[in-house]
Each structure stands twice: as C-alpha cells, then as structure tokens.
Amino acid sequence: MWNKFVFNYFNWEVMAQYLPKMVEGFFLTIQLALAVVVTGILSGLFLALIRAFRLRPINFIIILFVDVLRALPPLVIIIMFYFALPSIGIRMSGFVATWLSLSLVLTAFAEEIFWAGILAIPKGQWEASRSTGMTFVQTLVNVVLPQAVRITIPPLTNRTIAITKGTALGAVVAVGEILNQAQTGLTFSYNASPLTMGAIAYLILFFPVVTFGRWVETRFAWKR
Amino acid sequence: MEQIIQSFFNIDIIIAASPFLLKGFGMTVLLCLVVIPLGLFGGLTLALLSTAKNRIVKWLVVIYVDFFRAFPPLVLLIFIYFGVPFMGIDLPAFVAVALGFMLNTSSYYGEIFRAGIESIPRGQSEGARSTGLSAIQTLTYVIVPQATRNVIPDLISNTLEVVKLTSIASVVALPELLYAARQAQSVTYNATPIMFAGLIYLICLWPIVRLLSRFEHKRVALH
Numbered sequence: 533m534w535n536k537f538v539f540n541y542f543n544w545e546v547m548a549q550y551l552p553k554m555v556e557g558f559f560l561t562i563q564l565a566l567a568v569v570v571t572g573i574l575s576g577l578f579l580a581l582i583r584a585f586r587l588r589p590i591n592f593i594i595i596l597f598v599d600v601l602r603a604l605p606p607l608v609i610i611i612m613f614y615f616a617l618p619s620i621g622i623r624m625s626g627f628v629a630t631w632l633s634l635s636l637v638l639t640a641f642a643e644e645i646f647w648a649g650i651l652a653i654p655k656g657q658w659e660a661s662r663s664t665g666m667t668f669v670q671t672l673v674n675v676v677l678p679q680a681v682r683i684t685i686p687p688l689t690n691r692t693i694a695i696t697k698g699t700a701l702g703a704v705v706a707v708g709e710i711l712n713q714a715q716t717g718l719t720f721s722y723n724a725s726p727l728t729m730g731a732i733a734y735l736i737l738f739f740p741v742v743t744f745g746r747w748v749e750t751r752f753a754w755k756r
Numbered sequence: 757m758e759q760i761i762q763s764f765f766n767i768d769i770i771i772a773a774s775p776f777l778l779k780g781f782g783m784t785v786l787l788c789l790v791v792i793p794l795g796l797f798g799g800l801t802l803a804l805l806s807t808a809k810n811r812i813v814k815w816l817v818v819i820y821v822d823f824f825r826a827f828p829p830l831v832l833l834i835f836i837y838f839g840v841p842f843m844g845i846d847l848p849a850f851v852a853v854a855l856g857f858m859l860n861t862s863s864y865y866g867e868i869f870r871a872g873i874e875s876i877p878r879g880q881s882e883g884a885r886s887t888g889l890s891a892i893q894t895l896t897y898v899i900v901p902q903a904t905r906n907v908i909p910d911l912i913s914n915t916l917e918v919v920k921l922t923s924i925a926s927v928v929a930l931p932e933l934l935y936a937a938r939q940a941q942s943v944t945y946n947a948t949p950i951m952f953a954g955l956i957y958l959i960c961l962w963p964i965v966r967l968l969s970r971f972e973h974k975r976v977a978l979h
Binding site: 600615616619620651710734741743746 | 759760763764822823825826827828829830831834835838839842843916917920921922923924926927934938941946947950951953954957958961962964965966968969972973
C-alpha cells in the first residue's frame with residue numbers, strides 16, 4: 533500500500549524526468565502572475581481616478597464595465613477570448629487570452645476597492661486642500677490618494693492573491709504554466725508524480741503569498 | 757456587424773442549443789446548492805475550532821486554511837479528479853468537484869466567520885455565561901448569530917465567487933453551464949452558445965454584484 537502510494541505520487545524517476553518542464557512552468561506562472569498584477573492594479577487605479585472626476589456618462593461606462601467583469605466567471609472570459617473571438621478574426625495566444633482576462637477582472641475589482649478608498653476620505657480633506665490653493669488634480673493625487681491607498685491595502689492584497697491564483701486557468705487554453713505541465717506529465721508518464729510536483733510548486737509559490745496577505749491584514753487593518 | 761451577429765448572437769443557434777444549455781444551467785444550480793451549504797458548514801466549523809483554547813487546534817486550523825487558500829481551486833480539482841484514481845479510488849466528477857470545493861471554499865468561509873466571531877466583544881460571551889448558558893449555548897444563541905450578521909456582505913461576496921467558480925467543473929467534464937456551452941460550440945462551429953452562457957451568468961449574478969456594491973459603499977460611509 534505504502535509502496536504503491538510512493539510509486540504513484542512520489543516517483544523519483546518520473547519527477548526527475550519532468551523537473552525541467554515543471555521549472556519552466558513555474559517561471560511562466562510567475563511571469564503571467566506579475567503581468568496580471570501590474571496591469572490589473574494600475575488600470576484599476578487609473579479607472580478609480582477617472583471616476584473621481586464624477587463625469588456622469590464616463591462613470592456610467594466604468595460602473596457597467598466593473599459590474600460585468602465582476603459577474604462573469606474568469607474561466608468564461610478566458611474561453612470567450614480564446615475560443616469565441618477567433619470567429620470574428622481576432623486571434624490571440626492562450627497566454628495573451630489568460631493575461632488579458634485576468635487583468636480585466638483584477639482591474640474591475642481593484643477599481644471598486646480604490647474607489648471605496650477614495651470615498652472613505654472625509655470631505656473636509658478635499659475642502660481644506662482646495663482652500664489652500666491646490667487644484668482638483670493636486671488634491672486628488674497628493675492628499676486623497678495617499679490616504680485612500682493605505683486603507684485599500686488589505687482588501688486589495690487579498691483580492692489580488694485570489695485572482696493571481698487564476699493563472700492556473702491558463703492550463704485550459706494550453707498555456708504551459710505549472711498545471712498544464714503537470715497534466716501533460718501525468719498523461720505521458722501515466723503516473724501522478726508530476727501532479728504532486730505541480731501541487732508542491734503552487735505551495736512554494738502561494739503559501740508565502742497567503743501568509744503575507746494574513747500579515748498585511750493585521751498590519752493595515754481596514755479600520756484605522 | 758453582420759458577422760458579429762452571425763458568430764456571437766445567432767438566433768437559430770440559440771434556439772437549437774437552448775435545451776442543452778438549460779440542462780447545463782440546471783446542473784450549475786444543483787452544484788451550487790450542494791457546494792455552498794457544504795462550504796458554509798465547513799467554514800463555520802473551522803471558525804468555531806479556531807476559538808478553541810487549545811493552541812495546537814488553533815494552529816492546525818490556520819495551517820489548513822492557508823494550505824487550501826494557497827492552492828488554486830482548479831489545481832485542487834485536477835488533483836482530486838485525475839490524481840486520486842491512481843490509488844484505485846474512482847470518484848465520479850460530481851463527487852470530486854464537491855470535495856474540492858468543500859476543501860477550498862470552507863477555508864474562505866472559515867476566515868470570514870472567524871473575523872465575525874472576533875468582532876463580538878468579550879462582554880457578550882461573559883454576559884451570556886453569567887446567565888447560566890453553557891459554552892455551546894453561548895456560541896449557538898449569542899455569538900454566532902451576531903457574528904454572522906456582521907459579516908453578511910463578506911459571506912455574499914464569497915458566495916458570488918463560489919458560484920462563478922463552479923464553471924471550473926467543466927474542466928473535469930461535469931456537464932454544467934460552461935461545459936454545455938463548449939459542447940454546443942464544438943457541435944455547431946459557432947461561438948453563440950458561449951456568449952449565451954456568459955449572458956446567463958450575467959443575468960443571474962448582476963443583481964448580486966449591484967447589492968454588494970451598495971454594501972461596500974455603505975460600509976465606507978460608516979467611517
């Protein structure tokens with residue numbers, strides 16, 4: 533029983549054989565995750581700043597965009613980009629489809645969080661800075677934003693972690709990240725050890741991130 | 757424009773595929789009805805365990821929660837569905853999905869319930885105990901109801917994520933909405949079923965998203 537378990541899940545031969553592929557997948561996951569985090573948070577922040585100008589037609593579009601992306605499952609968005617768009621002549625690689633989908637989802641969530649942060653800053657802060665002669669943009673960027681960002685850190689960190697884990701969905705559209713490499717390894721070797729390696733790779737990658745998120749939550753509590 | 761309508765919003769294909777998609781939708785609903793209560797129950801259990809005085813129990817709960825929060829749900833699902841059969845145990849797709857979701861979502865729900873329980877002042881528990889309620893009665897009648905009320909927005913938000921997450925069951929060939937849509941797409945060579953499935957998700961989940969947005973703005977306004 534024990535031998536069978538070790539043979540199927542911790543088979544050193546199989547593991548050694550697929551290690552290079554897994555390392556490749558590991559770095560691809562990191563690349564994809566970083567690309568998603570940077571694009572998503574920056575565009576979310578950008579949209580929240582635009583929303584602060586309170587231009588009705590533009591805000592309506594932002595809210596619509598955010599709502600749609602919060603309501604659709606990320607996998608559905610990825611599949612739309614990868615399998616549906618080609619029928620009107622728009623083709624993209626699995627990597628681009630995954631990056632784009634997850635970035636859009638993170639943009640939507642980050643916008644909501646940043647916007648909630650901006651709203652949380654008391655009106656007096658706005659009025660006081662405007663009365664010192666600062667312009668609207670200066671007030672927004674130099675006074676409101678720094679305070680808003682501080683309170684958005686815990687929810688934003690947790691949401692970012694949750695969405696970044698979605699990089700595994702790339703396996704469905706043939707992105708050679710960790711899960712995809714593990715599944716390919718499993719099919720070729722008819723042994724579950726590549727999956728074990730994949731699981732370990734995710735733990736190495738995300739366990740510290742989750743622990744970091746827990747620390748952030750206590751360090752910058754939502755209530756000051 | 758003509759081409760977009762032909763490829764994405766083809767009425768004939770909607771009509772042809774809708775019985776199939778409705779069946780998929782039914783499976784998605786069934787999956788939610790199984791998975792959400794399991795997750796809530798598991799999460800509440802974890803949160804109650806984390807109030808235990810025993811340090812080892814507390815510590816084990818933290819490890820469990822962080823462990824399953826570190827795994828992407830799809831990885832967990834693939835591991836259960838394709839990995840476990842190597843031990844000679846064959847799990848039907850539905851059971852594999854329910855198990856994977858239970859492990860994953862209970863850790864998220866657990867964190868939410870824990871935050872709720874921690875938000876209840878100690879005096880509540882002391883007061884309840886001093887009236888002669890037992891520890892379990894205190895939790896059941898005093899702490900948990902108040903804790904739950906305090907975290908309702910987070911519970912709804914997490915439930916929304918769980919409902920969206922059921923779409924990954926398509927990867928292990930469980931015939932839910934997304935799977936049905938992809939099957940229909942490969943039969944008809946047309947992307948309309950996928951767009952239609954997206955529309956169904958949107959119609960069902962948009963009201964929840966709006967509601968959550970309300971909650972979030974209200975919470976901020978309370979500052």
